[in-house]
Amino acid sequence: MTNTIWYENVEIKSFDQLNKNEKATVCVVGAGITGITTAYLLAKHGVNVVVVERNQIGSATTGHTTAKITAQHDCIYHELISHFGKEQAFQYYKSQEEALTKMEAIISGHEMECHFEKQDAYLYTNEDKNQKKLEKEFEAYQQLNINGEGLLELPLEQIPIKYGLKMREQAQFHPILYIKELVEAIIHHGGRIYENTPVYDIDHADHRVVRAVNQHTVICDYVVIATQFPFYEGEAFYSARLQPKRSYVTAFTSNKSYPGGMYLEIDKPKRSLRTIRMDDKEIWLYGGESHKTGQYKNEDSPYEILKRDAKQTLNVDKWIYQWSAQDYETLDKLPYIGRLNKKHPEVFVASGYRKWGMTNSMVAASLITDLIMDHKNPYEELYRPTRFHADPDMKQFIANNSNVAKEFIKGKLEGNSNSIDHLTEKSATKIKHNGQTVGVYKDASKNEHAVDTTCTHLGCELNWNNSEKTWDCPCHGSRFSCEGNVIEGPAIKPLNKVDLKK
Numbered sequence: 046m047t048n049t050i051w052y053e054n055v056e057i058k059s060f061d062q063l064n065k066n067e068k069a070t071v072c073v074v075g076a077g078i079t080g081i082t083t084a085y086l087l088a089k090h091g092v093n094v095v096v097v098e099r100n101q102i103g104s105a106t107t108g109h110t111t112a113k114i115t116a117q118h119d120c121i122y123h124e125l126i127s128h129f130g131k132e133q134a135f136q137y138y139k140s141q142e143e144a145l146t147k148m149e150a151i152i153s154g155h156e157m158e159c160h161f162e163k164q165d166a167y168l169y170t171n172e173d174k175n176q177k178k179l180e181k182e183f184e185a186y187q188q189l190n191i192n193g194e195g196l197l198e199l200p201l202e203q204i205p206i207k208y209g210l211k212m213r214e215q216a217q218f219h220p221i222l223y224i225k226e227l228v229e230a231i232i233h234h235g236g237r238i239y240e241n242t243p244v245y246d247i248d249h250a251d252h253r254v255v256r257a258v259n260q261h262t263v264i265c266d267y268v269v270i271a272t273q274f275p276f277y278e279g280e281a282f283y284s285a286r287l288q289p290k291r292s293y294v295t296a297f298t299s300n301k302s303y304p305g306g307m308y309l310e311i312d313k314p315k316r317s318l319r320t321i322r323m324d325d326k327e328i329w330l331y332g333g334e335s336h337k338t339g340q341y342k343n344e345d346s347p348y349e350i351l352k353r354d355a356k357q358t359l360n361v362d363k364w365i366y367q368w369s370a371q372d373y374e375t376l377d378k379l380p381y382i383g384r385l386n387k388k389h390p391e392v393f394v395a396s397g398y399r400k401w402g403m404t405n406s407m408v409a410a411s412l413i414t415d416l417i418m419d420h421k422n423p424y425e426e427l428y429r430p431t432r433f434h435a436d437p438d439m440k441q442f443i444a445n446n447s448n449v450a451k452e453f454i455k456g457k458l459e460g461n462s463n464s465i466d467h468l469t470e471k472s473a474t475k476i477k478h479n480g481q482t483v484g485v486y487k488d489a490s491k492n493e494h495a496v497d498t499t500c501t502h503l504g505c506e507l508n509w510n511n512s513e514k515t516w517d518c519p520c521h522g523s524r525f526s527c528e529g530n531v532i533e534g535p536a537i538k539p540l541n542k543v544d545l546k547k
Contacts, residue, residue, distance in 0.1 A: 049109050049368040050296055050321070050328065051221040057102055058228055063239040063261045069095040071417060072255045072265040074244055077107040078224055078402065079395050080271035082410035085227040088234035090418060095263050096231070096238040097255070099272070103224050105533050106273060106402060109370035111294060111317055111330055113307050114148055115215035116141035117166040118401040120178055120311055121378065122185035128377065133427055135189045137379065140424045144407035145216060152223065155230065159222035160321055166307045169199060169209040175311050176208040183210050200304040201318075203358050217307060217319055220403070245537045247277045253391060258537065267417050270385070270394045271409070274373055274522060274535045279389045281430065283381075284503060287373040287397055289522025289534070293347040293512075294332035296366035299359060303327055316354065328365060331355045335400075338371060338534075339508045339519030346512045369513060371522060371533060372400045381430035382409045383416065393417070394430055465493065473509045473516075473527065483543045484509065484516055486527035495545050496529040501538040516540065 071087055073080045076098035084094045116138055125134035152161050170176055179195075186193040196209035231238065242261075247268055248254040255263040270276065275283050294317075308318040310333075317332040331354075334347035343350065348367045355361050375381055375397035382405075385392040393416065395409035408424065415422035426432075465485050468474055473486040475498060484498040484507065498507040498516060505520035515532060516525040523534030530539050 048366055049294075050323070050330070050366045051103075051108050051110075051112070051219060053323070053366075055221050055225065057221060057225045058232075059101065060238045060240045063097055063242040063257050063259065063263070066261055067095050067237065067263045069093045069237075069263060069265045071095070071267045071269060072097065072253070072263040073269040073271060074255065074276065075099075075269075075271035075273070076102040076238065076240070077105055077271060077273070077406075078103070078220060079406040079409050080269065081224045081227050081231070082406055083269050083271060083395075083413055084231050084236055084238075086410050086414040087417065088231050088236040090414070091234075092417070094231070094236040095265070096236065097242045097244055097257065097263065098238070098240045099243040099531075101240050102228060102238070103221050106370050106372055107220050107224065109294075109368050110220055110402060111319060111332055112220045112403060113166065113215070113217050113319060113401075114145050114161075114403045115166045115212065115307065115401075116145065116191075116404060117168065117212040117215060117309075118399065119309060120168065120182045122189060122191070123178075123181045124378070126185055126188065131188060134185070136424060136427050138189050138191060140408050140427070141401075141404045144404040144411070147407050147411065148218075148223075148403075149216065151227075152218070155226050157223060157226045159226070160219040160323075161216060161223075162218070163214055163216050164305060164307050164319070166212045166215040166309075167196070167199060167209055168309050168311055169196075169204065169206040170311050171205065171207050172312050173207070179208050179210050179311065186210070186212070199308065200306055201308065202304075203301070203360065204308070215307065217321070218403075219321065243531075243537055244276060247279070247389075247392060249389065266391060268392045269413055269417075270392065270396075273371070273396060273533070275385075275394050275396055276535060276537065277385075277392070279385050279392060281386050281394070283394075283396065284521055284535070286376055286381075287521075289338040289371060289373050289518075290335055290400070291338050291341075291369055291371050291517075292332060292335040292400065293351060293369045294330055294367065295348060295351045295355065295364065296328050296330050297355065297359075297364045298326055298362045299329050300362045301360040303329065314350075316351075318359075329355075329359065331359065337519065338522040338524070339510070339517035341510065341512075348512060370400075371524070372402065373397050373522065374399045376433075380405050380409065380428055382412050382428035383425060383430050386431050396430075468493075471514065472511065473514075475509075478543060478545060479547070481543070482506065483545070485545070486514070488527070493545065494527050494529075495543040496525070496527075496540040497543055498540070500536060501531075501540060502534065502536040507540075
């Protein structure tokens with residue numbers, strides 16, 4: 046069983062399902078940190094805002110992040126300078142640093158107790174080729190006046206390195222305690238929030254009409270799509286321009302004191318480390334094992350691999366939590382933030398954070414709020430969702446869609462087991478039933494749950510994720526429970542259930 050540390054002993058206000066037709070100036074779809082922050086900024090400006098969320102507030106990636114508030118987004122700045130030039134690379138850095146400053150101001154202004162604290166951020170390597178890569182990244186820091194330092198050792202002595210790179214004065218916090226306060230502020234300023242309300246379409250007339258699965262609507266002037274993968278693409282082709290990835294986190298106590306800092310290894314497999322103090326315990330968060338959703342190759346569970354690694358180096362005392370998260374990567378590694386496209390300028394999107402959603406959520410909320418309020422924003426062009434560069438976008442576009450095509454065809458052609466007679470508890474297999482591919486899961490009580498494993502988004506064949514007991518789409522990242530209910534991703538409809546007795 047997996048559980049995340051961020052909901053431990055935290056009660057966040059719950060809201061009813063949308064049970065009537067609503068009217069608003071802005072409808073925000075998605076109540077993660079991006080949607081909630083956007084609604085908060087708009088409501089503070091006196092804008093009439095309605096938020097609708099498919100599940101519960103913060104229940105997706107926001108509640109499963111490692112919650113680093115940092116502009117150190119892996120090795121990115123040398124690459125940005127190479128592809129886009131120094132000016133745009135600096136704009137990216139400046140927008141992320143401004144996001145950190147804005148978040149700190151909100152936390153201070155509301156006197157939030159959300160475990161916010163400044164920490165230095167570190168990248169490190171033990172490989173010669175990656176040492177050269179980090180040295181080039183440090184050169185980029187110097188070109189962009191980033192407050193950094195090259196290192197030959199880390200404060201955390203358990204981790205030896207060939208080379209490291211520090212970015213000073215970054216931060217970390219508790220994301221659910223943070224958005225809990227923002228939710229209270231939204232309500233205080235007259236905003237309305239609805240949970241358990243999946244939406245599936247936007248109609249365009251004199252106003253935008255956001256349609257919920259339960260047939261209620263929100264009539265509005267503007268729509269903000271903050272659903273990680275845009276539920277509405279509007280001929281913007283996000284299915285061809287976003288790649289889903291999952292990563293995993295384990296949490297434990299240690300018999301060693303922690304020297305501070307947030308750490309990310311750039312070697313493969315990558316590892317991430319930070320701590321948080323809760324209930325007088327210092328809890329270490331150790332993550333990694335990133336992979337394309339629905340395409341995990343190792344036979345061992347990613348959690349078991351992380352635990353094995355941590356035991357070897359980090360003086361583990363007691364395991365406490367483990368959880369996973371999903372995020373999307375764009376063609377050029379910069380998020381898509383802004384107007385959906387020229388055809389639908391009143392619809393805004395924020396997606397493709399590449400696992401750096403804490404600062405990018407504030408970048409997105411600020412940029413979209415400015416666009417709705419008709420204010421100038423210096424980062425509009427940098428994050429424009431309709432951008433396309435010959436380099437690196439074309440190469441990545443071909444790679445992404447070749448992978449999707451391969452998975453689609455493989456899923457339709459691969460052979461399946463002909464029997465479930467030897468299926469053990471808490472495991473699943475695929476079988477052919479009446480000419481149809483069916484996924485069968487046997488639960489702890491030996492009940493069998495059979496579903497059509499064709500993804501209800503665009504028809505790819507799902508793969509079984511044994512670590513999390515889910516059916517995952519290797520094409521666009523939709524995920525379903527063993528009973529076929531949608532968990533996350535672009536899919537709206539559940540999987541069709543199959544009666545094996547027929």
